[in-house]
Amino acid sequence: MIRVTVWNEFEHEQVNEQIAAIYPEGIHGAIAGGIAQDGLSIRTATLDQPEHGLTEAVLDETDVLIWWGHRAHNKVSDDIVNRVHDRVLKGMGLIVLHSGHFSKIFKKLMGTSCDLKWREAGDKERIWVVDPAHPIAEGLGQYFEIEHEEMYGEHFDIPAPDELVFISWFEGGEVFRSGCTYHRGNGKVFYFRPGHETYPTYHNKDVLRVISNAVHWAAPRHGVRQTYGNAKPLEPIKGHQ
Amino acid sequence: MIRVTVWNEFEHEQVNEQIAAIYPEGIHGAIAGGIAQDGLSIRTATLDQPEHGLTEAVLDETDVLIWWGHRAHNKVSDDIVNRVHDRVLKGMGLIVLHSGHFSKIFKKLMGTSCDLKWREAGDKERIWVVDPAHPIAEGLGQYFEIEHEEMYGEHFDIPAPDELVFISWFEGGEVFRSGCTYHRGNGKVFYFRPGHETYPTYHNKDVLRVISNAVHWAAPRHGVRQTYGNAKPLEPIKGHQ
Amino acid sequence: MIRVTVWNEFEHEQVNEQIAAIYPEGIHGAIAGGIAQDGLSIRTATLDQPEHGLTEAVLDETDVLIWWGHRAHNKVSDDIVNRVHDRVLKGMGLIVLHSGHFSKIFKKLMGTSCDLKWREAGDKERIWVVDPAHPIAEGLGQYFEIEHEEMYGEHFDIPAPDELVFISWFEGGEVFRSGCTYHRGNGKVFYFRPGHETYPTYHNKDVLRVISNAVHWAAPRHGVRQTYGNAKPLEPIKGHQ
Amino acid sequence: MIRVTVWNEFEHEQVNEQIAAIYPEGIHGAIAGGIAQDGLSIRTATLDQPEHGLTEAVLDETDVLIWWGHRAHNKVSDDIVNRVHDRVLKGMGLIVLHSGHFSKIFKKLMGTSCDLKWREAGDKERIWVVDPAHPIAEGLGQYFEIEHEEMYGEHFDIPAPDELVFISWFEGGEVFRSGCTYHRGNGKVFYFRPGHETYPTYHNKDVLRVISNAVHWAAPRHGVRQTYGNAKPLEPIKGHQ
Numbered sequence: 006m007i008r009v010t011v012w013n014e015f016e017h018e019q020v021n022e023q024i025a026a027i028y029p030e031g032i033h034g035a036i037a038g039g040i041a042q043d044g045l046s047i048r049t050a051t052l053d054q055p056e057h058g059l060t061e062a063v064l065d066e067t068d069v070l071i072w073w074g075h076r077a078h079n080k081v082s083d084d085i086v087n088r089v090h091d092r093v094l095k096g097m098g099l100i101v102l103h104s105g106h107f108s109k110i111f112k113k114l115m116g117t118s119c120d121l122k123w124r125e126a127g128d129k130e131r132i133w134v135v136d137p138a139h140p141i142a143e144g145l146g147q148y149f150e151i152e153h154e155e156m157y158g159e160h161f162d163i164p165a166p167d168e169l170v171f172i173s174w175f176e177g178g179e180v181f182r183s184g185c186t187y188h189r190g191n192g193k194v195f196y197f198r199p200g201h202e203t204y205p206t207y208h209n210k211d212v213l214r215v216i217s218n219a220v221h222w223a224a225p226r227h228g229v230r231q232t233y234g235n236a237k238p239l240e241p242i243k244g245h246q
Numbered sequence: 247m248i249r250v251t252v253w254n255e256f257e258h259e260q261v262n263e264q265i266a267a268i269y270p271e272g273i274h275g276a277i278a279g280g281i282a283q284d285g286l287s288i289r290t291a292t293l294d295q296p297e298h299g300l301t302e303a304v305l306d307e308t309d310v311l312i313w314w315g316h317r318a319h320n321k322v323s324d325d326i327v328n329r330v331h332d333r334v335l336k337g338m339g340l341i342v343l344h345s346g347h348f349s350k351i352f353k354k355l356m357g358t359s360c361d362l363k364w365r366e367a368g369d370k371e372r373i374w375v376v377d378p379a380h381p382i383a384e385g386l387g388q389y390f391e392i393e394h395e396e397m398y399g400e401h402f403d404i405p406a407p408d409e410l411v412f413i414s415w416f417e418g419g420e421v422f423r424s425g426c427t428y429h430r431g432n433g434k435v436f437y438f439r440p441g442h443e444t445y446p447t448y449h450n451k452d453v454l455r456v457i458s459n460a461v462h463w464a465a466p467r468h469g470v471r472q473t474y475g476n477a478k479p480l481e482p483i484k485g486h487q
Numbered sequence: 488m489i490r491v492t493v494w495n496e497f498e499h500e501q502v503n504e505q506i507a508a509i510y511p512e513g514i515h516g517a518i519a520g521g522i523a524q525d526g527l528s529i530r531t532a533t534l535d536q537p538e539h540g541l542t543e544a545v546l547d548e549t550d551v552l553i554w555w556g557h558r559a560h561n562k563v564s565d566d567i568v569n570r571v572h573d574r575v576l577k578g579m580g581l582i583v584l585h586s587g588h589f590s591k592i593f594k595k596l597m598g599t600s601c602d603l604k605w606r607e608a609g610d611k612e613r614i615w616v617v618d619p620a621h622p623i624a625e626g627l628g629q630y631f632e633i634e635h636e637e638m639y640g641e642h643f644d645i646p647a648p649d650e651l652v653f654i655s656w657f658e659g660g661e662v663f664r665s666g667c668t669y670h671r672g673n674g675k676v677f678y679f680r681p682g683h684e685t686y687p688t689y690h691n692k693d694v695l696r697v698i699s700n701a702v703h704w705a706a707p708r709h710g711v712r713q714t715y716g717n718a719k720p721l722e723p724i725k726g727h728q
Numbered sequence: 729m730i731r732v733t734v735w736n737e738f739e740h741e742q743v744n745e746q747i748a749a750i751y752p753e754g755i756h757g758a759i760a761g762g763i764a765q766d767g768l769s770i771r772t773a774t775l776d777q778p779e780h781g782l783t784e785a786v787l788d789e790t791d792v793l794i795w796w797g798h799r800a801h802n803k804v805s806d807d808i809v810n811r812v813h814d815r816v817l818k819g820m821g822l823i824v825l826h827s828g829h830f831s832k833i834f835k836k837l838m839g840t841s842c843d844l845k846w847r848e849a850g851d852k853e854r855i856w857v858v859d860p861a862h863p864i865a866e867g868l869g870q871y872f873e874i875e876h877e878e879m880y881g882e883h884f885d886i887p888a889p890d891e892l893v894f895i896s897w898f899e900g901g902e903v904f905r906s907g908c909t910y911h912r913g914n915g916k917v918f919y920f921r922p923g924h925e926t927y928p929t930y931h932n933k934d935v936l937r938v939i940s941n942a943v944h945w946a947a948p949r950h951g952v953r954q955t956y957g958n959a960k961p962l963e964p965i966k967g968h969q
Contacts, residue, residue, distance in 0.1 A: 094841055094885065096379070113839060116837040116838055116839040116912060117912050117913055118817055118956075120956035120957075122955070122956060122957065122959040123958060123959065124961065126961065126965055126967050127965070127966075127967035128961070128965050128967070129966075131660055133640075133661070134642060135641050135642060135662075135664065136429060137431070137432045137472055137642055138337070138431065138432050138433055139429070140467050142467075143468060144467070144468055147471075147473065147641075147642065153967070156959070159615045159616070159617050159654065160615075160616060160617060160619055160629065160954045160956075161617070162817065162913050162956070164887060164890075164910065164911070164912065165890055165911060167409065167887075167888055168408065168647065169647070169651065172641065172654060172662045172664075173662070174656060174657075174660055174661065175656075176481075176961075176963065176966070177962055177965045178613055178656055178961060179615070179656065179959070180615050180617075180656045182654075187887065188377060188379040188380065188887070188888060189379070189887065190378070190379065190841065190885050191378045192379055226384035226385070230388075231378055231388060231883045231885070232388065232845070233841075233843035233844060233883075234843075234845065234846070235845075235847060236845040236846065236879070236881055236902070238847065238849065238851070238879075238899075238900030238901060239900055240417075240899065240900050240901040242849055242850070242851050242852070242900045243850075243852075243899070244849050244850035244851070244876070335599060335600055354598060355599075356598055357595060357596040357597055357598040357671060358576060358671055358672055359576055359672065359715075361716075362715060363715060363716065363717075363718040364716070364717060364718065365717060365718050365720065367720065367724055367726050368724070368725075368726035369720070369726070370724070370725075372901055374883075374903050375882070375883060376882050376884070376903075376905065377888065378883055388883065394726070397718070397720075399856075400856045400858050400895065401713045401715075401857060401858060401870065402858070403576065403672050403715070405646060405649075405669065405670070405671065406670060406859065406892070408646075408647055409888065410888070410892065413882065413895060413905075414903070415897060415898075415902065416897075417720075417722065417725070418720030418721055418724045419720060419721030419722040419854055419897060420718070420721070420897065421856050421895045421896070421897045423858065423895075428646065429647060430598060430646065431599055431600065431644050472644070473604070474600075474602035474603060474604060474642075474644070475602075475604065475605070476605060476606060477604040477638070477640055477661070478606070479606065479608065479610070479638075479658075479659030480660030480661070481658065481659050481660040483608055483609065483610050483611070483658045483659045484609075484611075484658070485608050485609035485610070578861070613962065618911060619913070619954055620819070620911040620912070620914050620915055620916050621911065622949050624949075625949035625950060626949070629953075629954060629955065649890075649891065650890065650911075658963075670859060670862070670891075671861070672861065673860045674861055675861050708863050708866035708867070709866060709867055712870075713860055713870060714870065721854065
């Protein structure tokens with residue numbers, strides 16, 4: 006059983022009727038419902054909850070955290086960001102979606118500006134699989150399309166991904182590295198581009214398939230507990246004579 | 247159910263009593279027995295069988311192929327090498343062990359000489375985990391030791407691995423990239439260093455754990471069937487005016 | 488002084504008047520002329536010369552080899568391919584252009600099919616810089632365009648590049664990893680996509696800039712001469728007791 | 729001309745006579761003197777200077793910044809760290825030495841804990857070249873040795889390097905990824921392990937050779953000025969109907 010927490014800042018849906026109509030249960034609700042399956046235990050958490058819904062107790066029971074944020078990045082407390090960061094390094098999987106590229110947690114993990122080009126003009130997006138051996142691409146065709154989406158264009162200021170799974174083509178002439186994996190400490194991080202709040206992207210079955218695949222990929226293994234700091238020699242050393 | 251075929255040239259064990267005493271069922275038998283578990287269906291194949299035991303029918307039923315060879319690399323027919331190569335690109339996992347670094351199939355997949363330094367002098371080997379987030383390191387400690395092994399030393403003439411999971415320390419002063427992953431086409435390849443025929447390495451539980459983990463990692467997903475060649479446009483193009 | 492040899496199969500230009508009109512000096516002549524600069528010593532070689540113009544003597548004086556081929560890949564002798572392969576592993580730089588993706592030397596170095604989608608329909612191509620820190624991108628803008636080119640589309644069946652410098656957008660809806668670097672042994676390899684024979688691509692100043700940058704990047708350093716094979720211990724070992 | 733600034737916290741040398749005897753000009757002085765050559769313009773800067781010697785004016789004239797710190801990481805102001813971070817993303821090269829693994833700037837750029845195992849016991853260190861094609865390995869042998877050094881051992885909690893150039897063997901039984909390259913934004917970062925303050929490591933000609941090579945590798949190119957933010961389409965889009 007993989008325990009998933011879907012986190013959403015959950016603001017747009019409460020102040021914009023059009024967005025609320027697309028996501029009546031919130032973006033978190035749409036994702037949680039859309040990836041529901043045997044073997045996953047899914048809960049949601051939102052910004053307005055105590056500790057943003059990400060208490061130590063909740064994170065103790067979270068194998069993979071999914072993150073959606075946009076207009077409220079700065080309302081996320083640094084303490085919670087540091088807590089999530091620590092959990093990732095200890096093994097928790099993290100899936101960052103779309104505008105989460107500018108979240109505090111993603112920028113902290115990447116070490117770069119995470120800036121990009123963008124345009125809200127309803128571009129067609131076509132997402133190509135460029136690493137067909139990757140488990141996150143399981144069950145997809147050679148590409149899938151989203152009829153209208155916000156455009157994100159290169160240069161995307163991120164570290165070169167450990168693995169590049171998807172590249173997007175946009176109608177308006179841009180490309181984007183849309184599916185990027187990273188190992189950070191004992192944890193795995195996946196960035197996935199689509200999901201602007203004004204489009205029904207999280208009802209798209211291919212998008213949900215990718216998120217579901219990523220959950221399985223990012224789930225921690227019972228693993229190596231690293232120790233750090235002063236270490237006794239494992240072999241005899243001559244040292245200073 | 248993951249279907250595994252353990253391939254071994256199976257020569258040393260038939261001509262050297264000391265090696266036969268270590269591996270009475272052959273190296274393939276030791277590995278097949280050592281990784282046996284629910285969820286794996288394991289068979290073996292050897293050089294002296296028709297088509298080296300790697301008929302189209304056998305490969306049709308193989309998700310992951312494990313390869314051990316040393317003195318008989320040149321006895322492996324190019325046709326079978328090409329067949330295995332084609333299967334890897336179509337999605338079959340391949341785990342290449344120890345002296346398999348000089349096998350035809352590994353050199354063909356890597357594109358380099360795959361040469362290295364070596365010494366048969368019973369060095370102690372200590373294998374360190376350098377990517378604790380990797381599923382192939384699942385369940386291991388921070389390192390594991392092999393009391394006596396053949397030394398392999400850098401420079402190891404391979405492409406930079408997609409992911410470097412293990413680095414070996416040798417008593418005699420060398421280091422080695424001992425666990426290396428690669429995606430090739432739809433398939434996954436893992437090179438794992440230990441396993442000289444004169445040592446009981448494939449009875450070591452950590453070594454078997456790594457091979458078992460690698461089988462799970464390398465198993466193909468139901469996946470993207472790529473098409474290649476001439477392609478109609480997906481969008482209108484103006485082309486030559 | 489970097490010594491460059493521009494190799495071209497030089498067939499299209501001799502049998503097709505339209506192509507000859509674009510490249511009156513041959514594709515090799517256009518490239519050699521286009522990248523001429525202080526600090527480079529440039530010669531050309533073609534398929535119809537003895538040993539395809541790639542004698543040991545010529546390669547002794549070649550720091551970086553540029554390769555263009557298309558319809559005559561199979562006319563290149565395996566001996567010469569093996570010779571070039573050996574030189575790359577020993578440190579010679581290799582720049583493979585466009586349809587050279589299917590050349591024997593590139594396939595041998597990559598270990599994969601190197602297959603892709605293609606279309607000769609005059610698509611507009613826009614080449615985006617995705618690694619602005621890379622020396623091969625020096626002096627370029629954020630992207631550059633080629634008004635009409637042959638389309639190459641993903642999935643491009645290559646190993647994940649060590650560094651991905653460019654991604655192409657095509658008018659007809661595809662994307663492509665158009666600038667890919669690899670280290671192989673002591674040598675460096677760069678694949679660069681543009682350059683179909685029916686277009687004046689090698690007269691484009693940005694394309695020439697990239698090739699010139701790649702020559703500087705790929706030039707060998709006075710470097711580490713690796714040795715391989717049996718090695719004496721550098722430290723005392725206890726070995727077998 | 730490449731303009732280099734060697735930064736050192738410069739504390740140990742002022743409070744410890746033994747260290748002062750090894751580095752009478754400070755560690756910064758030893759490095760600046762040791763890599764002096766035609767084509768490099770070198771200055772130094774230290775913690776106790778105004779703005780730690782890293783004013784906007786100094787950074788305007790810095791192509792590559794070399795960083796040594798150990799006991800005073802927390803005395804470096806966040807403002808200066810952010811300034812240096814911004815400069816790296818805009819193209820300034822950064823070379824982080826030894827205990828700089830725990831500096832604020834390195835941790836911020838890496839996004840991980842950067843923790844490791846360590847021991848001050850005078851281990852012999854042998855640094856192996858594992859990427860002989862890399863310009864940072866130019867002119868070295870297959871390995872070089874440091875008679876006594878502080879041990880750093882895996883797991884080193886960093887992102888997988890873009891390129892792994894060196895691996896260290898330690899007498900006491902550990903290994904370490906000792907030469908790691910990263911692209912971050914328009915800038916290049918190199919981490920190089922050796923250099924504990926109580927050893928004359930920065931008088932070692934191989935160590936100085938590596939630092940000098942890294943300066944050349946990390947120097948910025950006249951390059952792509954990326955723009956970010958809202959972007960007009962480059963092609964007609966149909967958008968919302």
